[in-house]
Amino acid sequence: MAPRLVLLCGTAFSGKSTVARTVAPRLAATVVSLDEINARRGLWGGDGIPVEEWIRTNTEAHAETRALLTAGTSVVVDDTSSPRFLRDGWRALAADVEAQFTLLYLDIDHATILARRAANQTSGKRQDVTDEVLTQHLADFDPPGPDENPVRLSSIDLESWSAQ
Known part of the structure; x- marks a missing residue:
């Protein structure tokens, strides 16, 4: 099986x-996290990262993923995956190594995102994102279109899906 x-x-x-x-x-599967790759590189996206550095991180993530898939190991890529050309690049990588491809879109409304961020600021479970970076990120996010055939999980779906 691929x-x-x-x-x-x-x-x-x-x-x-x-x-x-x-x-x-x-x-x-193995998780390939772009946040973890950034951390290894001494970078933190919550403060904003120059595009050139994101390109390097993405290139490293592609190389790790290609090696794992080529070895027969499934991979879950943990990334924002916006804009579309990034998703297309991952889709092309999967096709190139004859791996099955699934785009899993977490379609969570902004009110829930802001509530989760506020809860995180209290708990400190993960590093925060600056107001400026989060505002720009939410404004610029390019969600997948129907032609990309995403599996869509909403806030409610995510809660019940995770429980299963």
């Missing part, structure tokens, strides 16, 4: 990392 590449797509605080940790064991 390995699978599951590409997560969603804004900050949409639950991508939580979903990645839930999905990966079920698929015997």
